Amino acid sequence: MNVGEVAALAGVTVRTLHHYDRIGLLSPSGRTAAGYRQYAPADLDRLHQVLLYRELGFPLEEVATLLDAPDADPEAHLRRQHRLLRARLERTQAMVAAVEKEMEARSMGISLTPEERFEVFGEHDPAQYEAEVEERWGETDAYAQSKRKTAAYTKDDWVRIKAEGADIEARFAAAMTDGVPADSDRAMDVAEEHRQQICRNFYDCPAEMHAGLGRMYVEDERFTAHYEEIAPGLAQYVSTAVQANAARQG
Amino acid sequence: MNVGEVAALAGVTVRTLHHYDRIGLLSPSGRTAAGYRQYAPADLDRLHQVLLYRELGFPLEEVATLLDAPDADPEAHLRRQHRLLRARLERTQAMVAAVEKEMEARSMGISLTPEERFEVFGEHDPAQYEAEVEERWGETDAYAQSKRKTAAYTKDDWVRIKAEGADIEARFAAAMTDGVPADSDRAMDVAEEHRQQICRNFYDCPAEMHAGLGRMYVEDERFTAHYEEIAPGLAQYVSTAVQANAARQG
DNA sequence: TTGCAGCCTGACGCTACGTCAGGGTCAAGG
DNA sequence: CCTTGACCCTGACGTAGCGTCAGGCTGCAA
Known part of the structure; x- marks a missing residue:
């Protein structure tokens, strides 16, 4: 992608991208023979991060040090x-x-x-x-x-985590095919395990946030597809269970 | 108040106040013999407005025109x-x-x-x-x-509005002394009238905002005092009624 | 091949202050 | 009475994050 396209996509001006290039905050990973800037997907990732930090009020120089820190995933x-x-x-x-x-x-x-x-x-x-x-x-x-x-995480860790996730999803599916309501204790208990698994393995996920994720599972087709692939109707089932559990937790 | 005090109060630097003075955005209404800036309460009001608009992202020049517009109350x-x-x-x-x-x-x-x-x-x-x-x-x-x-508003309008407000407060007090629960239909109906009176006479006040006001009536001593002066326990009563009505409205 | 939109690199301008510099002011303490 | 330290003043220059030309090359559609 060239500057104009990136600018339109990200809602910034071309001048801004020029600026980020000159100060070394975001240099496109390539140039055409004529000198046109060529932005790769990875550059878009970085731009996304930059814009978030900028919106949060960080000076650009600090954004650069944050993003260039080698130990920050x-x-x-x-x-x-x-x-x-x-x-x-x-x-x-x-x-x-x-x-x-x-x-x-x-x-x-x-x-x-x-x-x-x-x-x-x-x-x-x-x-x-x-x-x-x-x-x-x-x-x-x-x-x-x-x-x-x-x-x-090691390879083994990832295998374990994937297995944990699959297990929870299977138990959701089992509960559903057993005809157990999504807002029953059994389904909510699985939802709570789902939340705790996220907390343990990925990021801190309080009840409120978990409820937001639940909503997303039915509102966003990508996540819906992920669950529907396991069993039809599972997206809605998990979504309801997760939100019910969040309500139960307070 | 002098610059330092104002700066500390408002959470800005002295330099910022100097700047606002020079560009004519906020000039203190007085000076001492030695040339020290003297800020009056009205200046603080204006500073408050300035900071709010600034926080919202308005350029200072626009803030000035907004605040200096003669027809903007x-x-x-x-x-x-x-x-x-x-x-x-x-x-x-x-x-x-x-x-x-x-x-x-x-x-x-x-x-x-x-x-x-x-x-x-x-x-x-x-x-x-x-x-x-x-x-x-x-x-x-x-x-x-x-x-x-x-x-x-004319003087008559104000008299009418004050009377309306007093009427509603009296009916709250009556409901309370009659032993009617604050979350009863009767009390909620008065709360709804209270909300509508605010909408008519002052500002747009949707249910959610009204609930916020209800909370404030017990959390902020100034508002609590206003209601307690009419009848002891009225602040809590009105607060509960208003919040119950907001919940009822959805 | 001729537009015209899009890209390039300087270079200067602008906003909203930050940051000295150089120098008065004021209240408290010696 | 005088000094000291905290506070105030007015320039004046610096900075960040771009906006806005200027002058010139590129690319593709008609």
Whole structure:
């Protein structure tokens, strides 16, 4: 792909790609004889990461060091981004609440103190704060998590993990063909094992996130296809069971 | 207040306040004999607005024109900010979902197409997009809303509105002293009237937002005090009724 | 072969500040 | 009374992340 196509796909300008090339953040892996930039799939992967980190407020130079760190696997980046995005979510929710509070205060004739009104801004700095939280919290448990996870897996580990996954899927299918409802205890128990298997082997997956995955299994054809291949109707069954289990867990 | 205090309160640097002064975005309303900047409460109000708009990605120049527009009342700004913040909330949620999707895809060995992965970035530009949505959507219904709302109220309107509010509060209090549960139909009906009165007279207040207000009535002492002054226990009563009504409405 | 869209490389401009430099101000303590 | 350290002032220059020409080559469709 050439610059124009990549730019259109990623929603950035050609100039931006030129810039990333010059500063060495993202250099296309090839050029045509005429000097046209040629972007390979791997370059798109990297661009994707770059844009995520940029959106999260990281300076480009830091993005480069993050992505070029030899010991950082892709999964670790995803986990980090997930954490930071949820932090942003919380912050935005707090700001929404603050604005609502002010609207209500005005309509009731109550006036807020300056401290209250600036509460949500307190010493923030959108980028640095998130990066800081990351530094102090992220790399304690999550770094350890990252280390003992996929990066360190041997072939045997992968075989075992695949087997675990297949086992759980088979038990879902068995429950379904036995006519057990998807929101029954038996199905939910399998769902809970599914969640814990994800936690053990891949990434931290709280109930809420697991419910999101459940929804995706029926909404996204790729995941639907994965389950339908095992047994027809299994995608919907697993989806329901997973969401029911999430509701049960709280 | 002098620069340092304001900076600490608002979570910005002194340099930032200097900058805002020089470009005329926020000039303190006074100076000491020695030339020290003196910020009045009104200046803090303005700073608050500036920071909100800045956070939403507006360029400072545009913030200035927005805030200096003679026909824009504070309520309109709050409504606009509320809309934009919710747009950001949705976008962030979409990004969280996208990252979760990718994590799950990796753990299941499915690989996503570039289009899917850049979906969430598509033609965005964090500031402009929000500003654009604002231009096209906001100023159609909401501008009309703004116009016929508080800005145009006469003294009589205010008297009527105050009376309406007092009436609803009295009916809440009556229901409570009658021993009617806060989640009964009677109490929820009053809550619904409360919501509709806010919509008519002040700002658009969907069920979800109303529930948020309900929570605030018991969490924030200012609002609690407002209701407790009418009758002890009324804050909790109204809060419960409002949240129950929001749940009822869906 | 002739457009015209798309690509290239400088190079300068712009926003929203960060960061000194050089110098007054103010309240507390010696 | 005087000094000291924290705070304030005004330039002035620097920086990040591009936007925006300018001047020129490339590629493909008519």
